[in-house]
Amino acid sequence: MSSQESVTSSITVQAENIGGIDSTEVRLEPGVNVLTGRNATNRTSFLQTIMAALGSRRSSLKGDADTGSVELTFDDERYTRSLERRNGEVVFDGDPYLENPELADLFAFLLESNEARRAVRAGDDLRELIMRPIDTDEIEAEISSLEAEKRELDDRLEELARLDTELPDLEEDRVALEDEIETKTERIDALETELEAFDLDVEASRARKDEIESAFADLQEARTELESIEYDLETERESYTELEGERDELEQELEAFGDEQESPDRLEGRVQELRARKRSLDTTVSELQSVIRFNEERLAEDGFELDLEETVESDGETDDDITEQLLADSDDVICWTCGSQVDRERVETTIDRLRSLRQRKLDERSELQERIDELATRRKELRERSQKRGEIETRLEAIDDELERRAQRIEDLEADLEDQQARVDDLESDAETFENAEYGDVIETHREQNRLELERENLEAERDEVQARIDEIEGQIEERDELAGRRETVEDELTDLRTRVDRIEENAVDAFNEHMDSILSILEYRNIDRIWIERRETTVREGRRKVSRTAFDLHIVRTTEDGRTYEDTVDHLSESEREVTGLVFALAGYLVHDVYKVVPFMLLDSLEAIDSNRIADLVEYFEEYVDCLVVALLREDAEALADSYTYVEQI
The missing domain is CATH 1.10.287 (Helix Hairpins)
Structure with a gap:
């Protein structure tokens, strides 16, 4: 299997004072590397040397040394690790290949002390070991964050849906206002024509007409200003009332908090x-x-x-x-x-x-x-x-300041309104002096024209507000597709997070069962039909609570000489069968957690319980999934392996 972190060049390992090694330099190659020799020839120490360079802390310092070091070089990269004895403890330093070696320690460094192999031998909790690298707290935090984002997106999409239903009514209002504006404009144009038709040819009449038109122009301007003040005053009063309502609600919320005693x-x-x-x-x-x-x-x-x-x-x-x-x-x-x-x-x-x-x-x-x-x-x-x-509390302070400002504004507008109303009354009184038989029709026409123009201005302002609201809603609705897409993405991410633990458990069980079936068919253990893991739900007690947990049950199915099938236990497996089962379980973890993307090495040791031909088949099977497989074997066990492998006989 080609890994994300693959090895493409020769590997050089240099070490001093690691395990039982005084000093050594060994060259390995991509593929299978076999360390051969009799017992006590530092093969396990050499594997610990590789582990140390890759980042593991499960390596030992030579008993008679205070310092040790290892250097690993491949693909033009150099990785170092130093060991020093301080106050009876071994302290690690340097620049290793991995910052966090947990996955490699569990599923790639398969020495005799490897936890995956030991868990199978001892019948320990296999599910706990497979799930150990998964940070469930981080997953829960991600789920909470995505759930909050999803709620915000749902609220926003609901608001946009409501706005969308508001558009047809706004469009109707805009059309109605434009029709009314058009009607007012036609009537104003007609009045303009009537005014032009009045016969005031005499110079005195012309001067009188100008005087009348000036008076009515002043009156129209004063009335417009009066309506503007009235509108501003009404707006300020409405805002003041809304702020008072908001203040009352916030004060009730604040009272509901009470006095917090806990810190x-x-x-x-x-x-x-x-x-x-x-x-x-x-x-x-x-x-x-x-x-x-x-x-x-x-x-x-x-x-x-x-x-x-x-x-x-x-x-x-x-x-x-x-x-x-x-x-x-x-x-x-x-x-x-x-x-x-x-x-x-x-x-x-x-x-x-x-x-x-x-x-x-x-x-x-x-x-x-x-x-x-x-x-x-x-x-x-x-x-x-x-x-x-x-x-x-911050909002209440802001509201109090805003109420004080608006109260002053209302007071000023009320004074302005009173002054402006007096001015309009004076101008209306002046205009009445021009009303006589000769100019009565002209005056009445001017009045009607002024009223219509003022109404048209108000209608145009209202139409512009409606159009602005339509533009605002349409602009907001344009983001609905983007928000809907993001919500779908968040939903998918939530589904993935909520099912990640289940999927990892299922994949681990499936991987173990699949590879175990393949290995058993290759190694041909007598009277073992199947070794498989069953994933089931169980209820356990945590403190005073009962909670649901997943358990991995390891099953062994055997067949007697007379063909009868029965289920056995791990305790009754031979040492060879237990070791193979532990190695396959570690391989399942290696594949499920994508360890090959983290570290391109796998180390095998302590295979003496397995006969040499089966070791050869096992190494060949594991070779498919690892870029660099390093195996420590006795010389007689290594003889059954392929000649194409790299052999190291001297460490």
């Missing part, structure tokens, strides 16, 4: 304290699990083996003494802490107590997480309420 900062401190306790519990649980697993392994091996020859030399025991030891009660084991014989039941009882303690710590950790979630939610609510309260 989000105090809750933050409590959350941090609980998280620190949870981290401490995580460490304790991990350490307990390591202790339990170590003791289980030692118990399974009946403790430590004793060197009988050394015992004879040091203690002077006779052959009879040795025979007595060999015939001792088989329920005793050799204690791996003090070297004495202890009853197996006592050790098992201690392990059971450790398991119980670990379970109590797990329950306590779940309760802590539940409390952290509750406090974090409350803290978020308090901060939102505080922010909302601050916004309301």
Whole structure:
């Protein structure tokens, strides 16, 4: 499989004081590289060297050295890592290939201590291991953000839909106003014609006519100004009333908040304290699990083996003494802490107590997480309420300032209105003095013309407002397609996020089952029909709550010599079968999490439990999915592999 981060050139590895290595320089090639040799020839140390250069911290410093280093070069790039012993701990530094090695440690660096292989051997939770690299908190945060954006888009699209229904009525209003304006204009033109028809040829009459026209022009201007003041005054009063209503609503909202007694900062401190306790519990649980697993392994091996020859030399025991030891009660084991014989039941009882303690710590950790979630939610609510309260108080201050300004404006307009009304009354009185028999028709025509022109101006202003509203709505509606497209994208992203965990679980199960079927058909293990994972929903308790969780159940189906099919357990698999199952599970994780896009290497070690021909088939199968596969094998196991591979016999 060609990976995004592929290897196209030779690989040079230089190392000093890593594992059991004093100093070495090894050249590898893309494809399969086989490290061959007897035991204790630093093959595993060399694999740890590659891991260190790639970014892993699961490498060791040589026991008699205080510093070590490794350099990895390929494709004209150089990656370095240094190790230094400080205060009893090994500190890593340098410029490795990976910043975060978690995926590689889980699914690419498949040494004996690899967690994926160990999980299968021990029957641990396979689902937890597959899902460990997934940051569910980040997914939930993304979902919340997209849900908020979707709500905003829905509100905006709903508003645009409402605006769209408003357009037909506005179009009707505009047409009606234009018709009315046209009617007014025709009537004004007719009055103009009538005025021109009046016979005022005498010079005195002309002067009188000019005087009359001037008086009515002044009156028309004064009436227009009066209506403008009345309009402004009405607008200010309406705005003042709306602001008062908004102020009342905000004051009611503010009263609803009451006096907050809790502080989000105090809750933050409590959350941090609980998280620190949870981290401490995580460490304790991990350490307990390591202790339990170590003791289980030692118990399974009946403790430590004793060197009988050394015992004879040091203690002077006779052959009879040795025979007595060999015939001792088989329920005793050799204690791996003090070297004495202890009853197996006592050790098992201690392990059971450790398991119980670990379970109590797990329950306590779940309760802590539940409390952290509750406090974090409350803290978020308090901060939102505080922010909302601050916004309301700021808006109230702005409204008070605006009310004061508008009250002053209303007072000024009322004074202007009173003055203007007096001016109009004076001009109307002056105009009445021109009314007589000779000029009565002229005066009346002027009055009608002035009234119609004022009405036409108002209609034109109203029409312009309607047209502006139409243009505004049409401009906003133009963005509807873009918003609808974005909403569809957000919906798809939400669906993807909400189903991402399920899809990863399903893909992991499918990948394991598919590759396991293929591997079993290639390796031809006797009486194993199938090894497969079933994904099922289960209910578990977290603190005081019961929640639904997914579990991975590993099934082994066998066939007896008489053809009868039955289901077996992992405990009954041979060591070879368990190792193959663990490697296939790691390969499933490698493919599901696209580890080949992160690191182009895969390392295999501790395959001695598998016979050489099956190792060859397994390496050939894995080769298809990895750019650079490095395998550590005994010389006799390596003989079954293809000659085309790169072989390294000296480290």
